[in-house]
Amino acid sequence: MEITLLVVAMTALAGIERLPSLRFQPSRFFRPYFTTDLVYLGSGGLLLALLVRALVLRLRSQAGLPQPMAHGGIPLPLLTLLAIVAYDFGGFVSHRLLHRVQPLWELHKVHHSSPTLDWLATYRAHFLEHLLRHVLSLALLLLLGFPVAVVGLAGATYTAWAVFGHANFRPELRFLEPLLITPRLHRLHHVPETGSRNLGTIFSIWDRLTGNLLLRTTPTPERIGVPGELDTYPQSWIPQLIHPLREILRNAGEARGIGSAA
Numbered sequence: 001m002e003i004t005l006l007v008v009a010m011t012a013l014a015g016i017e018r019l020p021s022l023r024f025q026p027s028r029f030f031r032p033y034f035t036t037d038l039v040y041l042g043s044g045g046l047l048l049a050l051l052v053r054a055l056v057l058r059l060r061s062q063a064g065l066p067q068p069m070a071h072g073g074i075p076l077p078l079l080t081l082l083a084i085v086a087y088d089f090g091g092f093v094s095h096r097l098l099h100r101v102q103p104l105w106e107l108h109k110v111h112h113s114s115p116t117l118d119w120l121a122t123y124r125a126h127f128l129e130h131l132l133r134h135v136l137s138l139a140l141l142l143l144l145g146f147p148v149a150v151v152g153l154a155g156a157t158y159t160a161w162a163v164f165g166h167a168n169f170r171p172e173l174r175f176l177e178p179l180l181i182t183p184r185l186h187r188l189h190h191v192p193e194t195g196s197r198n199l200g201t202i203f204s205i206w207d208r209l210t211g212n213l214l215l216r217t218t219p220t221p222e223r224i225g226v227p228g229e230l231d232t233y234p235q236s237w238i239p240q241l242i243h244p245l246r247e248i249l250r251n252a253g254e255a256r257g258i259g260s261a262a
Helices: 002-016 034-063 076-100 102-112 127-143 148-166 183-190 205-209 237-261
Strands: none
Touching: 002 148, 034 127, 034 148, 034 237, 076 102, 076 127, 076 148, 076 205, 102 127, 102 237, 127 148, 148 183
């Protein structure tokens, strides 16, 4: 069920992006750095997600934690909706941390480095960011005692909506925005000048409650990328794997030097 949902979402959006009447701006299917993002899809988006899920399940089983949500008599549709809300809240918290904590921002720059938004750009993220996001949302639901099948469906729904949010999709769907994040809103998050806004993935309520929601349309063409590093941030997988770690170490060294001088 989970894999089917993701495959259908990715296939549908990849097809929609080929239709000139529905796509936000022209872009080839095999656009620049397609292979780079394909590696991110296989490594962080799929393989790491499966490994983290297996590990968290094993730890919960060994700890013998109760599963109150699994035995509380809550109807399955409502239980699934609650799981999706909780999963998205965990994603919002981790995304907020990625923007506010400097070492985490260095990792998150990889995701913002994409010069193109489409279904595949969703998965461009340093493996340590993938790890943080998978662990926070997944662990939250499992610790709350949601059934494994419901957690899996919530995670698949979250990822499918993230793919939709990154899609090269023209229709604005403003009628959804009182509740949901649309591609129009998430596109603003990738514009350098408004990159700290619209941090939600599924629900817009988290940004609305924190005064962080921005409602407007991105002009086209509009360059996206890492603020101040649009033309300099590395674009290949290996350099992107190393660059954030090097920057974190450099910043830590400079902070120690300043502390010593003081």
